[in-house]
Amino acid sequence: MRSSFVLLPVALALLSTGAFGWLSDTTSVDCLQSRWSEWMKVGYNTRLRTRVILRHPSNGGTACGPNEETEQLPAGETITPQETAQAFDSFFLRRQTTLTRNPAAERDLLVILDESGSIGVAVFEEAKEALAKLLGYICPRIGPDVYGNPYHQVAFMTFSSSYEEHFDFDDYGSYAGVRDAILQETYSSGTTATHDALDYARTTMFANGDFSVSAKGLRPESMKEVLLITDGQPNSASATVAAAEELQSIGVDVFALGIGNNIAQNHMEQLVSHPAYKHIFHLGSFDDFHTIVDTVEQQYNVLAGSNVNNPCINFNPWEITGGRRR
Template sequence: MIVRAALGLLCLQLALGQSIPEPGPATHSPAAQGDLLFLLDSSASVSYYEFSRVKEFVGQLVQSLPLGSGAVQTSMVLVGSKPTVEFPFDRYRSGAAAQEAVRAAKQLMGDTNTGLALDLAKEQLLTSKAGARPGVRKVLVWVTDGGSSNEAQVPMQALKDMGVTVFIVSTGRGNFLDLSAAASQPPEKHLRFVDVDDLQIIVPELRGSILEAMRPQELHAAEVTSHSFRLVWPPLLSGDSGYYLLEVLPSTNPGAKQSRHLLGNETSWFWDGLEPSTTYKVVLVPESNLHYLAPQTIQVTTSENEGMLGWEGEKSGASGLLTHVPSRPTEEISPSRILISHSKPQSFHVSWAPTPASVLRYEVLYGPLPGGKAQLLEVPATENSTTLDNLSPNTTYLVTVAAVYRSGREKALSAKACTRR
């Protein structure tokens, strides 16, 4: 089921209790070049304490980045009723100066108009007026408490369609499935779900991932689903120096080859209409009228049908780890809130706001953080609470409540809960 995959992925990705080494000098290679934009929720849904912790986190990130006109540039947009640009890309040339600017940011308060902020981010990332540079990698880091007052999926998808790599850091609230769909794929590499007091734990790893996303890369596939993938490559040509020949052929039937001719200024192409669980050979041939460029070849395997589950363990069991998060829009709504109460060393009570009559049942998935196996408990549609027991003392759990509708669709909401000592 969808929610099983979500928590399984989250548990895998949150195995951060282990020591994470600081990146060495090689991580700060001058080969990393790109425009990095931070999108920070500074609305009234975030407390002053939370906002200050987020600023400290972002400040630590930028402090050790290789900032400069030939390396990384950074900008910051604050989310509120009317999103604002805190500083443009070309203002700060040192990590210390950028860190100080982040710390000096004032909270906007008001509504969480993330959609408007993403539109503003798009303008920042693509215009030279804001200091953005053509031909370099674009990265967006969105730090959020999980909520938005307006539509955010469409403008976020527009950014990803333009080749922007999207990292999301959620401080623990909101719908995990929606966030995993908003982040670049796969979610386990681009979505961090961390308590606001533990943000510093992920600084080294996230910094390394950002720099890796900015390094020139050869042809590779992104956003792989059961019927499509996006092909991305570095700028090898220009609009007037040649063109690309892109070929995709299934390994089981090379005769079914498909080809596209693309302009020399293209650096990505979305290919759909593919078969599930199929390996494709992809060949990119740069045809230049100036000099020879060698073809690039990769193999890409589409996921299982409809992007559905990879359940590791017994299919009929109530626990296991899952490896893939599907993202399928639904018209049904999720439980509007989750309440944790009566916490004891080995149990706590979970209740949620009722959802419409078309709910068939509820599925409560819970597992310890970081890492660990998830357990599933089914609850009848006539009830909206349950007690989870046989838990470990003094342990943080991620609890996801999914409303399963008669249509077969699911909508879910996640929350953290801690058992007592």
């Protein structure tokens, strides 16, 4: 009987060591990453591939390598409008630039549309229609829903020799309101004073960075964004670059959709936020603007035909939720 009492503490000690030994495990664990994705064409002449971390290293294990890799397109390769649509959907409509982006983030987006003389009234009308339709695919959605889910606000400006603000961020609480307001705007020809429009965006629309006192409907905690749509060289390239840099310096993320071949690649790259290949989208003509819309619409229709009714792509890259705006 005594011997059993003597052995009991030893047995308990062994059991404890076996059960909790993992707490002091110093085994080296290397990083584990997925295979590289297929190459995706982005920007003007870049291709991108990505991978994700499946297991983080510990105890001195081999560190993870980069999750993104870019290189210049091979000689002779170009980017089609359909491929630009894929990049536009990934990096602008869905904003899946990283896997750590907050899916609850709200966006206050200012669209600035070029209406200079090189465009013309007919093309301007087509551009408005394409833009108005494309904004319907921004996710989660424009305007709040009855459940209080994250939502976006959109403001709209045009510019030529001067600029005009058409509506503030909180003027329209639904996609239908934003769409109809864009469609009713009329064309005003002139030169290309891009820097004046960007300066007004910074000083007035984004309140010089003091978002809490904005009179334009900004929400202090939202993501602040600009989408510049233009087809030509600005009146002053240096002033435009300076205006874009100042806009970014107050916390505004700048995207650009360059249409036509009159815009220098290096100039556009100086206007947008970093990395440029995720913020620049280039098309050969305004006809290709409609191709972007058609391509995105086809993709969403495929989703609608699967297990998702009226799909809306959420910020979260692993989740598809919600419904299309009306």
